[in-house]
Amino acid sequence: MQPEETQTQIENAQPELSQPTIVAQPVATPIVAELAVPAVPLTPPVPVEPAPVVTPIVVVKKSPRQRHFLAAFFISFFWGVFGADRMYMGYWGLGFLKLITAGGLGLWVIIDLFLIMGGYMRDKQGREMLQVAEYKKFASNTILILAASLGIIILVSGISLISALPQLIDLYESGTIPVLESLTGGSGIPGAPADLQAELNK
Numbered sequence: 001m002q003p004e005e006t007q008t009q010i011e012n013a014q015p016e017l018s019q020p021t022i023v024a025q026p027v028a029t030p031i032v033a034e035l036a037v038p039a040v041p042l043t044p045p046v047p048v049e050p051a052p053v054v055t056p057i058v059v060v061k062k063s064p065r066q067r068h069f070l071a072a073f074f075i076s077f078f079w080g081v082f083g084a085d086r087m088y089m090g091y092w093g094l095g096f097l098k099l100i101t102a103g104g105l106g107l108w109v110i111i112d113l114f115l116i117m118g119g120y121m122r123d124k125q126g127r128e129m130l131q132v133a134e135y136k137k138f139a140s141n142t143i144l145i146l147a148a149s150l151g152i153i154i155l156v157s158g159i160s161l162i163s164a165l166p167q168l169i170d171l172y173e174s175g176t177i178p179v180l181e182s183l184t185g186g187s188g189i190p191g192a193p194a195d196l197q198a199e200l201n202k
Helices: 003-013 069-082 084-088 092-100 107-118 132-174 178-184 194-201
Strands: none
Touching (some): 069 084, 069 107, 069 132, 084 107, 107 132
């Protein structure tokens, strides 16, 4: 076999390829209704600048610091009659009113002292005092000790005055009160009747 014959056999063995036929089909053109659009002149786009970064300014209103229980208690205890405790708690108007009424004639002083001791009084901002629970017992004991001491002093003074009163009456009746002579320089009591003056000068 020759190579030419094999070439011919290979060519004959391949099926014949048919060429594609192109068939022209009519294309339907869409019907577009023309709209009356006014002619707008095109403007070039405006460049947009980035927004500036704004740092917010935070205004912090500084509130007064919280009041301490012991400070309020001792201020009320010593200077409550002058309204200092109300002023310390931020109530300036009530403190001034308490000052000009001499502590509500003492009644307002006692009420405020017990309000502070019980921890019921709040400052002007409505906050509770600091360390109320820790020092409430201390405040109660302080008032109890002071009341007991004051009671003992008043009792001893009253008993000594009552026991000395009969002797003072006897000295007055006898006209020999040594205190009066030392106060008047031995000349008697100024403005007293003459017979009393003569009695005293004996």
